[in-house]
Amino acid sequence: MTESAVDIEGLTLSYDSEVAVDDVSLELPVGSLVGVVGPNGAGKSTLIKAIVGSMKADRGEVRLFGKGGDANRHMLTYVPQRGQVDWDFPITAAEVVRQGRFRSTGMLGRFRGSDRKAVQEALEAVAIGDLVDRQIGALSGGQQQRVFLARALAQGGELFVMDEPFAGVDASTESAIVDVLRDLRDDGKTVIVVHHDLTTVREYFDHLVLLNRKLIASGPADQVFTPENLRETYGGYVAIVAEADEANLAS
Amino acid sequence: MIAIIDWLVGPWQWGDWMWRGMLTVHLVAIGCAVLGVFLYLRRMSLLADALAHVALPGIVAAFLISGSLDAPIMLAGAVAVGLFSAASIEALSSRPNIRSDAAIGIVFTSLFAAGVILLSTVVRDAHIDTHCLLFGDVLGISDRALWLVVVVVPTVLLLVALFYRWLAVSSFDPRFAAAIGVPVAAINYGLMTAVTVTAVAGFEAVGAILVIALIIVPAATAHLLADRLVSMIAWSVGHTVASCWIGMYLAIGLNTSAAGAIVTVGGVLYLAAFLFAPRHGRLIRLLSARQAAAGGESKK
Amino acid sequence: MYIERAGEFFYFQYDFVAYALGASVLVGVVCGLVGTFLVLRGFSLLGDATGHATLPGVAGAFLITGYQHPAALLVGALVSGAAGALTVGIFSRGPRVRPDAAIGIVLSVFFGVGIVLLAAIQDMESGRQAGLDQFLFGNAAAITPDQFWGLVAVGVLLCAAIAVFYRPLAMMTFDEGYAKSIGINTTALEIGLLAALSVAVVISIQAVGVILVAAMLIIPPSAGRFLSGKLLGVVIWSVTIGGLSGALGAFVSYVFEGVATGPAMVLVATFFFGLALFFGPHGGVAWQWIRRPDRARNSGGGGRP
Numbered sequence: 001m002t003e004s005a006v007d008i009e010g011l012t013l014s015y016d017s018e019v020a021v022d023d024v025s026l027e028l029p030v031g032s033l034v035g036v037v038g039p040n041g042a043g044k045s046t047l048i049k050a051i052v053g054s055m056k057a058d059r060g061e062v063r064l065f066g067k068g069g070d071a072n073r074h075m076l077t078y079v080p081q082r083g084q085v086d087w088d089f090p091i092t093a094a095e096v097v098r099q100g101r102f103r104s105t106g107m108l109g110r111f112r113g114s115d116r117k118a119v120q121e122a123l124e125a126v127a128i129g130d131l132v133d134r135q136i137g138a139l140s141g142g143q144q145q146r147v148f149l150a151r152a153l154a155q156g157g158e159l160f161v162m163d164e165p166f167a168g169v170d171a172s173t174e175s176a177i178v179d180v181l182r183d184l185r186d187d188g189k190t191v192i193v194v195h196h197d198l199t200t201v202r203e204y205f206d207h208l209v210l211l212n213r214k215l216i217a218s219g220p221a222d223q224v225f226t227p228e229n230l231r232e233t234y235g236g237y238v239a240i241v242a243e244a245d246e247a248n249l250a251s
Numbered sequence: 252m253i254a255i256i257d258w259l260v261g262p263w264q265w266g267d268w269m270w271r272g273m274l275t276v277h278l279v280a281i282g283c284a285v286l287g288v289f290l291y292l293r294r295m296s297l298l299a300d301a302l303a304h305v306a307l308p309g310i311v312a313a314f315l316i317s318g319s320l321d322a323p324i325m326l327a328g329a330v331a332v333g334l335f336s337a338a339s340i341e342a343l344s345s346r347p348n349i350r351s352d353a354a355i356g357i358v359f360t361s362l363f364a365a366g367v368i369l370l371s372t373v374v375r376d377a378h379i380d381t382h383c384l385l386f387g388d389v390l391g392i393s394d395r396a397l398w399l400v401v402v403v404v405p406t407v408l409l410l411v412a413l414f415y416r417w418l419a420v421s422s423f424d425p426r427f428a429a430a431i432g433v434p435v436a437a438i439n440y441g442l443m444t445a446v447t448v449t450a451v452a453g454f455e456a457v458g459a460i461l462v463i464a465l466i467i468v469p470a471a472t473a474h475l476l477a478d479r480l481v482s483m484i485a486w487s488v489g490h491t492v493a494s495c496w497i498g499m500y501l502a503i504g505l506n507t508s509a510a511g512a513i514v515t516v517g518g519v520l521y522l523a524a525f526l527f528a529p530r531h532g533r534l535i536r537l538l539s540a541r542q543a544a545a546g547g548e549s550k551k
Numbered sequence: 552m553y554i555e556r557a558g559e560f561f562y563f564q565y566d567f568v569a570y571a572l573g574a575s576v577l578v579g580v581v582c583g584l585v586g587t588f589l590v591l592r593g594f595s596l597l598g599d600a601t602g603h604a605t606l607p608g609v610a611g612a613f614l615i616t617g618y619q620h621p622a623a624l625l626v627g628a629l630v631s632g633a634a635g636a637l638t639v640g641i642f643s644r645g646p647r648v649r650p651d652a653a654i655g656i657v658l659s660v661f662f663g664v665g666i667v668l669l670a671a672i673q674d675m676e677s678g679r680q681a682g683l684d685q686f687l688f689g690n691a692a693a694i695t696p697d698q699f700w701g702l703v704a705v706g707v708l709l710c711a712a713i714a715v716f717y718r719p720l721a722m723m724t725f726d727e728g729y730a731k732s733i734g735i736n737t738t739a740l741e742i743g744l745l746a747a748l749s750v751a752v753v754i755s756i757q758a759v760g761v762i763l764v765a766a767m768l769i770i771p772p773s774a775g776r777f778l779s780g781k782l783l784g785v786v787i788w789s790v791t792i793g794g795l796s797g798a799l800g801a802f803v804s805y806v807f808e809g810v811a812t813g814p815a816m817v818l819v820a821t822f823f824f825g826l827a828l829f830f831g832p833h834g835g836v837a838w839q840w841i842r843r844p845d846r847a848r849n850s851g852g853g854g855r856p
Contacts, residue, residue: 016347054429078430085424088647089292090474090483099420103431107416135478137646155431296652297596300659348776348834352651353595353769360599360766361821364814367688367763371809385687386666460603460762461666464659471652508670514663521656531647 003066005030005159005190006051011060013046019213020046023060026209026218030065030158033185034192035205035221039234042212044194045081048163051192052078064159074103077157079148081164087137093147094132097122100154122153125180142173149177160184160191167196178204201225262503272389272456272509275400276495279453280513282404283465284491285411286446288484291470292422293442297352298337299466301359302443303450303459305329305336307384308366310451314374322399326448333447334440336362387458389499389509396455403452407445414438419480457510464514465491472521475528490520556806568805570699571691571758575797575812578755578767579820581706583793584713585751586768587775587786588744591724595773596651597639597745599765600658601752604635606665606761609686613672621698624686625753633749635661640745689760689813691801702754709750716743721782758797759813766817767793774824777831792827796820 006028013021021043028034036044049055050062053073064072100122101115123132126146128139136144145165152160160181166174181191185206195201201208201221208224210216210233217224217233262269290299306329313328314320336358343354411418421428421435429435450462457465473486498513505512526534559568582598589598605628612627613619635657642653685693694702713720722730723737731737748768755764775788800816807815829836 052426052430054426073430074432076430078427080424080426084426086292086294088474089423090477090480091419091423092479095479096423099423099427099431102416102420102433107414151427291649291652294649294651296649296655300596300599300655343828346828346834349773350590350593350595352593353590353773356595356599356765356769357773357821357824360763360769360817364763364766364817364821367814368810368818371811372807458666460662461659463655464663467652467655468660471649471656474649475647505671506674508666511663511666511670514660515667518656518660518663521660525642525648528647533645536645 003030004028005032005065006192007063007066008051009061009063011047011050011062012058013043013050013055014058015046019058021050021211022214024211024215025060026215028190028192028207028209028218030190031185031188032190032207033181033205034190034207034209035195035201036192036209036211037195037198037201037233038211038216042233044211045163047211048161048192048194052076052161075158077152077155077160079152079160079162079165082141082145082148082167082169085136087144089136091136092133093128093136093139093143094119094123096136096147097132097150097154100151100156103155118154118156122150125153125183126150127176140170141168142170145169145173145177149180153180158189160189162191162193164194164196198230258504259500262500268390268392271392271397273495273499275392275397275456276389276499276509276513277492278400278404279449279456279462280465280469280491280495281488282407282449283453283462284469284487285408285484286442286449287466287468287470288473288480288487289411289418289422289442290446290466291474293439296467296470297355298340298443299446299450300463301336301340301355302333302447303463303466304359304363305332305366306447306451306454307459308332308362308369309447310384311366311369311374315369322395326399326403326451329451330444330447332362333443337440337443384454385458385460386508387454387456387461387510389456389502389513392456396452399452400456403448407449410441410445414441418442457513461510461514464517468514468517468521469494472517472524475524475531490517490524494520553806557802559805566696567692567694568801570694570696571805571812572798572801574691574694574699574702574758575801575816576794577702577706577797578758579771579793579795579797579800579816580790581709581751581754581793582764582767583771583775583789583791584710584786585744585747586793587772587782587789588720588724589748590769590772590776591782591785592744595769596654596765597636598748598752598768600639600654600661601632601636601748602756602761602764603658603665604638604661605629605632605752605756606662606686607631607668608634609756609761610665610668610672614668621695622701628686628753628756629749631661632752633746636745636749637742640741685760686756687760687762688811689756689758689763691758691804691812694757698757702757705750706754709747709754712743713747716740720744724782759816760811763813763817766820767796770817770820770824771796774820774827774831777827777833777835780833792820792823796823 004027009025011021011024012019024047036047038044046055050057053070061068065075097119101111101118105111105115123129126149128143128146131139131143136147139147149165165177181193184191202225205221207219208221209218210224210229212233217229290296309329309332310325312332313324317324340354340358343349343357344351417433417438421433421438425435446466453462469487469490472490473483476486477483494513494517498516499509501516502509502512524532526532529535586598589595608627608631609624611631612623616623639653639657642648642656643650719730719735719740722735723740727737752764755767759767771793772785772789774792775785778788779785796816796819799819800812803819804810804812804815827835832838
């Protein structure tokens with residue numbers, strides 16, 4: 001397919017007094033695993049909000065699978081940053097995952113066999129089997145992240161958007177999540193992930209978006225992940241990381 | 252033994268007022284307890300405080316405009332002013348130097364003050380009993396109030412049942428809810444409308460200030476005890492029903508304010524849950540922490 | 552007729568007018584001062600809880616002493632108000648509790664206890680319960696000279712205490728973690744602030760009443776935030792607006808029959824808040840329009856109230 005999953009044109013986003021994302025244009029191909037990378041306050045989460053549709057643009061447009069507005073929003077599945085929900089909420093892991101089916105069942109629709117099957121498969125994919133009846137606050141950070149990923153899987157969709165899924169997560173969860181994301185990509189889905197850790201960027205993603213209020217670069221990971229681009233994204237102070245990676249690249 | 256039964260059964264034989272009072276207070280309390288769970292979980296408990304207070308100016312304003320105190324007009328006035336204040340609170344707290352709690356405090360105290368002044372000047376001759384609005388009178392329920400409650404509360408509960416899934420999702424994770432197409436803002440304002448209507452229906456029974464207790468305290472108690480939303484609602488209703496029964500009989504026995512007694516009992520039950528709830532009670536946690544420490548030492 | 556009454560007010564034709572005016576100004580000043588720290592620390596509605604929580608103390612003191620002894624009532628109010636504020640602190644800590652709900656619980660349950668006690672008083676022979684009603688909405692005109700000078704003395708002490716502890720209080724308000732790190736005992740300071748709040752509330756309830764005292768703690772400091780970007784500036788504006796609201800409120804309440812002092816003060820304060828909200832140089836609506844007339848705005852962190 002030549003169509004792009006996400007097509008952003010001249011997008012400018014701002015909070016009350018500050019411009020968070022300035023005139024960004026980019027295209028993300030269908031079936032790619034995309035990392036959005038940049039320093040704190042670079043507007044990564046803001047950009048995600050615009051893609052998800054929870055923030056209005058000052059200027060510019062976001063098109064999903066070729067259509068603007070909310071036309072194709074139903075094809076998008078969003079996994080918010082962990083810690084934005086209330087861990088004291090009286091809800092079990094299984095109930096959170098069941099919420100993933102609420103869009104297709106609607107407000108009053110019954111849970112059919114297919115819904116139950118989707119929930120079951122999602123739970124199996126993230127391997128939290130015996131914890132399903134725990135209250136979510138009683139789970140570890142990694143387990144919580146798996147639950148929210150499972151909710152997204154149960155929801156299904158063509159485009160998955162995840163905000164910092166690896167923040168505060170143990171190593172085994174991180175690799176489990178990466179496996180799930182790769183499976184999604186191999187099924188032809190598009191996955192967008194906001195990511196922090198530069199050392200794993202090249203290993204995880206095949207397409208990168210480097211952002212620091214303005215778009216620094218967007219393209220295949222091996223073309224975009226260059227010391228110059230990183231220096232421009234992060235300013236001088238991550239030169240060390242960049243050089244370390246340069247060494248990696250050389251070897 | 253017989254004396255106890257007599258004491259329990261007796262009040263029911265003294266006249267209509269007992270079952271009328273019991274019915275009204277139960278309906279109001281259950282409506283409040285169910286709505287309260289959602290308000291509590293959305294961290295909007297204090298909005299209940301604001302909505303209950305601004306219903307007073309709402310009722311007064313409705314009377315000033317229409318000259319009538321019919322139930323629908325009263326409710327419409329309270330809801331209009333309630334939604335107006337909810338919107339102003341939201342607008343105020345979107346300014347960077349006003350926190351949401353300050354915004355709540357500014358809006359409802361101002362409107363309440365305006366209501367009090369109108370009551371004592373312009374509409375002095377109207378038949379609005381300030382004392383009753385503020386403190387309620389469980390044992391002297393009028394037909395009008397009884398009917399209001401009987402119509403309003405079951406309607407509200409039915410709506411909660413219909414919208415349960417959306418209410419639950421948007422309370423837990425509003426962003427996700429918006430992403431799957433739940434009209435989050437409409438649900439939010441719908442919930443506020445339901446709270447205002449229920450509170451106003453309950454004014455004659457328990458008064459504006461104590462209705463706040465009926466909204467917040469059962470949910471807060473239930474949260475200490477429940478791990479699932481359904482069971483939290485059940486605990487909340489259980490707490491409020493227990494408070495109503497114990498409070499009613501205490502009020503009759505001690506010849507004191509029924510609404511006050513119900514709320515006091517509710518507070519005592521909350522304290523009990525706060526201290527002794529399995530797993531989350533403070534005393535229980537203290538004891539188990541000590542036991543764990545002792546166990547750890549004996550292993551050495 | 553109104554002009555006549557206004558004339559009376561300004562010539563202090565009656566002594567009680569002077570005392571009522573003095574008490575109202577005192578309330579505005581003290582609440583404006585204490586309220587600034589509460590509002591900046593995000594405890595705005597703690598004043599509301601404390602105000603409502605004084606009711607059982609007032610009623611309890613009446614029950615114990617058997618008559619309306621002013622000092623006893625105020626001590627009772629102080630004890631139960633402080634107990635309410637502390638209870639909010641206890642109920643807000645740890646898992647499965649919500650600080651906002653804690654405020655609501657204390658506010659309504661303490662008030663409920665107060666209502667039970669009031670009902671008991673109503674049954675008593677003494678029948679002077681009518682005097683307790685004025686605690687609900689305040690009646691500055693009923694303040695006697697003795698009470699007035701007592702209130703002034705306490706108020707001055709309170710202001711002096713806050714002046715002495717101004718620096719650590721300011722530090723804690725701005726950055727609690729840092730304050731702790733340089734050796735400020737923030738727990739003690741916090742309890743001190745709660746005590747100051749209780750005293751301020753008790754000083755105020757005779758003039759504004761238990762239900763509306765929160766307004767005088769919240770509205771003047773909130774107005775002050777639009778008028779100055781510095782803590783001392785906010786304090787000064789808050790105290791000024793509080794005092795002015797007290798004076799004008801007492802005036803309005805005297806001129807218009809049936810208008811209680813408390814609600815009148817609150818509405819005057821709200822008026823000032825409105826002015827500050829629109830014309831204040833720090834985040835005022837008008838200034839924002841002038842500065843950035845063109846940009847469509849996204850309210851970023853709004854969230855739920």
